[in-house]
Structure formats: C-alpha cells, structure tokens
Amino acid sequence: MTMKLRTWGIATAAIVALAGCARAPQYSVVASGDVASASTRYALVQPEGEAPALSPEIEAALVPALAAHGLIRAGPNARPDLLLFATWAQRPAEMGSFTRANPGDAAEQPDWIATPDKQGRRVTTLALRFVDPATGTVVRKVRAEARHGKRQAELVVAPIVEGAAAGRIQSPAG
DSSP: HHHHHHHHHHHHHHHHHHHHHOOOEEEEEEEEOOOTTTTEEEEEEOOOOOOOOOOOHHHHHHHHHHHHEEEEETOOOOOOOEEEEEEEEETTTTEEEOSSSSOOOOOOEEEEEEEEOOOSSSSEEEEEEEEEETTTEEEEEEEEEEEOOOOOOOOTTTHHHHHHHHHHHHOOOO
C-alpha cells in the first residue's frame, strides 16, 4: 500500500512539474484602417479556384464574433457593404516569413513578418481583409496571432477569433 501511494505521489509530482513548464500562449493583434460602422454588412468571399481558407468551425466562430462588433453577414441576395477575405493558418514557430523590396537580392536585410522561434512552439494566425466592393480598396486589415504549445492549439481559437473581430486582443479567460 505504501509503495502504491509513493508511486502515485511521484507520478502526481511529475505531472505538476510538467504542467508548470507549459508556457501560456502569447497573443498579438495588428490592425490598420477604418473600423466599420455599426450594422455594416459583409460577404465572406473566397478567391476562385482556391480551397476554403476557413474551416466550418472557424467560420462558425467568426460570424457571431463579428456580429458582436456590428458587422453583419449579408444574406445570399443582399448587397454587402464590404467583402471579407479571411485566412486561417497554423505553422511551426521555427518557420518565419519575411519580405524584401527586391526579392532577387539575397544581400538585402529581410523585413520579418513573423520571426522564427526555436522553442518548439506553434503559431496560429487569423488574417482578415475588408475590401470596398465598389473600388477594390482594402479598407481594414487585421491579423490576430497566437504563439503556443502544440497541445494548446484548441485553446487559442476563441481568443484569436475574438481578437481579430475586435481588432485588439481580449484578456483570455483561464
């Protein structure tokens, strides 16, 4: 009996120690452009010939989050005020992305969009582009991002979606 309790005690201590090592997700939101007025109607669009950029689950979370901030999804026969292009992406954090003014010049310093992270974390991003259908002008861009552990992938969905809809990060519960 004492051996079983000792084994359980060691196992419990190991679990608590490992749980303490897990870092909380880090969130960021970058937004630019004009915030839409209340009751602005949008249509979620997908470029022709491309696979859906959002899973049904992410789309189902995004629509009410946008509605809470005054953006109403236009009905199938309604004319939208804005077109919404949305993308959801997940990648290992050690993969960064950058741009250069002259892509052929390897000597030019990169302009990092997302810096690499060697800590074994992941990056999940939701990017929204609102476009004026009359002019084709991007009127608002929002990118909500979380850097998190592999096991935290489902935990970060709601804060990312809400952060993108609000244009700022909300304090996640938990």
